[in-house]
Amino acid sequence: MTATVDTTVPAGATPPAPSADGPGRRARRRPLGDALLPYLLIAPAIIALLALLGWPAIQVILISFRKLDLGELVRGEIVWNGFDNYAEILGDPEFWVITLRTMLFTAACVVGTVGVGLLIALLMRQIGPVVRLVLQISLVLAWAMPILAATTVFQWIFDQNFGILNKTLVLIGFDSFQGFSWFSTGASTLTVIALLIIWQGVPFIAFTLYAGLLSVPGDLYEAAGIDGASGWQGFRAVTWPALAPMVGLATFQSILWDFKVFTQVWAIRQGGPDGESTTLSVLQYIKGISGSHFGVAAAVAVLMILVLTVLVGQYMRLLIRRQEGAL
Amino acid sequence: MRTKNRAQRTLLTGVALLLAGLFFFPTYWMINSSLRPSNANLTTEYDLFPTSITFDNFVTAVTRPGFTNFLTNSLIVAVGAMLCAVAAGILAAIPLCRLRFRGRRGFVLLVLIAQLAPLEALLIPMYLLMRDVGLLNMLPALLLVNVATTLPFTIWTLRGFVNGIPVDLEEAAMVDGCSRWGAFRRVTLPLLGPALVSTSVFSFITAWNEFLFALVLMRDQSNQTLPVWLSTFSTVFGTDWGGTMAASVVFALPVLIYFLIVQRNLVAGNTAGAVKG
Numbered sequence: 182m183t184a185t186v187d188t189t190v191p192a193g194a195t196p197p198a199p200s201a202d203g204p205g206r207r208a209r210r211r212p213l214g215d216a217l218l219p220y221l222l223i224a225p226a227i228i229a230l231l232a233l234l235g236w237p238a239i240q241v242i243l244i245s246f247r248k249l250d251l252g253e254l255v256r257g258e259i260v261w262n263g264f265d266n267y268a269e270i271l272g273d274p275e276f277w278v279i280t281l282r283t284m285l286f287t288a289a290c291v292v293g294t295v296g297v298g299l300l301i302a303l304l305m306r307q308i309g310p311v312v313r314l315v316l317q318i319s320l321v322l323a324w325a326m327p328i329l330a331a332t333t334v335f336q337w338i339f340d341q342n343f344g345i346l347n348k349t350l351v352l353i354g355f356d357s358f359q360g361f362s363w364f365s366t367g368a369s370t371l372t373v374i375a376l377l378i379i380w381q382g383v384p385f386i387a388f389t390l391y392a393g394l395l396s397v398p399g400d401l402y403e404a405a406g407i408d409g410a411s412g413w414q415g416f417r418a419v420t421w422p423a424l425a426p427m428v429g430l431a432t433f434q435s436i437l438w439d440f441k442v443f444t445q446v447w448a449i450r451q452g453g454p455d456g457e458s459t460t461l462s463v464l465q466y467i468k469g470i471s472g473s474h475f476g477v478a479a480a481v482a483v484l485m486i487l488v489l490t491v492l493v494g495q496y497m498r499l500l501i502r503r504q505e506g507a508l
Numbered sequence: 509m510r511t512k513n514r515a516q517r518t519l520l521t522g523v524a525l526l527l528a529g530l531f532f533f534p535t536y537w538m539i540n541s542s543l544r545p546s547n548a549n550l551t552t553e554y555d556l557f558p559t560s561i562t563f564d565n566f567v568t569a570v571t572r573p574g575f576t577n578f579l580t581n582s583l584i585v586a587v588g589a590m591l592c593a594v595a596a597g598i599l600a601a602i603p604l605c606r607l608r609f610r611g612r613r614g615f616v617l618l619v620l621i622a623q624l625a626p627l628e629a630l631l632i633p634m635y636l637l638m639r640d641v642g643l644l645n646m647l648p649a650l651l652l653v654n655v656a657t658t659l660p661f662t663i664w665t666l667r668g669f670v671n672g673i674p675v676d677l678e679e680a681a682m683v684d685g686c687s688r689w690g691a692f693r694r695v696t697l698p699l700l701g702p703a704l705v706s707t708s709v710f711s712f713i714t715a716w717n718e719f720l721f722a723l724v725l726m727r728d729q730s731n732q733t734l735p736v737w738l739s740t741f742s743t744v745f746g747t748d749w750g751g752t753m754a755a756s757v758v759f760a761l762p763v764l765i766y767f768l769i770v771q772r773n774l775v776a777g778n779t780a781g782a783v784k785g
Binding site for chain 2: 216223236313321324326329335466482489
């Protein structure tokens, strides 16, 4: 999802002129057809977007103000209950624990992904072409692995009795890991999930930042070198200013992805043991799909969007405005 | 910045190789475990390398009841979503770049916001919507959801590509007597080939990976997709890790092979289309 630099394309040589000054005899235009053409072309996309994203987006807010459990759903009743759903959730101490947990988990994933990604991007500039290719191919493989395949592999690696990790730890002298269960507490379960997410997320970030590094003109470094800058000073003066916006973008994207992550958390332990690895998106699923409390689940979803907006809203505004400028 | 110091260079090479090993290991371990006799995975012995290779696990995995059914479902949903998203995407991208019309900016903004929106938060209304229109538990529901998740991306990416093709080429063709549509079809469309291929593949992979909506909308066992089936491996395979890994390889292999083929473009910084859950 790189931001492509768009130049405003001038309309073709014969712009569809709605105010055609008198139809010439040679160019027999159909002003109406010409005016309708763009709308016909975007119709499938706009219908799909409005029906499948716009409508649910409005609905999620409306449903969050309704009492909608299985009974109401079956009877087709619409029962408005104001802020009851929100009161119920916000009054539940468990919700605050889960929110805090989700934020910490997101922070760990984002710092890990962006940090390691940045280090690898910088490292790629310093190594020979052969080693770089080896590193890049292994990164591509990690990136390409479908999430569910990666999840099963991680469960196998971290398996209590026969997992290669425990075996390795015992081999190098940590005997306490013999039969150690990585999924017995929420904290260690989330640690495994975070490692999985970081492992899958780093390649994209690393390649993006590496591409950004390659676009820093080499003569800038030469100039810095002539001025007697050390490696670190060169980084501070030349590399970092060029990279900072991209690191910002990478951080923003990682927050967006990691905050709402469901697949890995659910597939590893369904938010267990005892709900200790439940995050907000898992809570939404448990309330809505397992518990049929659709109104409450919708309120959880709205709160999720609100938290996310608080986290990255400013940045999102900036991004949209910048893209708008390029329209 | 050339590191002149040899020792430093060796150290960095060492670090790079270590990282390469860490990132490669899970893929290696998946393939290695899938090729071992099943009981070899359940020993306390330490062996990082395969001693004997067998394809029994793959036979176990693909002959599980339902496997071909789930594979078919996954293919229908992913291919269908890909075709719809790319078709609607290119149709929308053309006027966005080549025509002026009222509401154009608003539409672009809608696409941009849709790309940033957390779709997982629409789970409940999406579930109720599909229930209301009678699509719950039917593959078209999943297909539509996957179109919704990939469409903003395909429109945005294809728009970037069309913008990158100079309009002068079309104008020249029109001077030579092509109609407006003829010029587009003869000049721009052929140039869009690679763009269509890459957006198609990314839509396919996104749909191939999709888990949450498949889990929620396909309550019926027979309509499940491969990811949902894989997530229940502990009930399907018990402690048969070889079988689980073989099933994962079958699921992952098409995507892994594709990425290896195009890895040059990925590394070149053409990272349009991150596939992430």
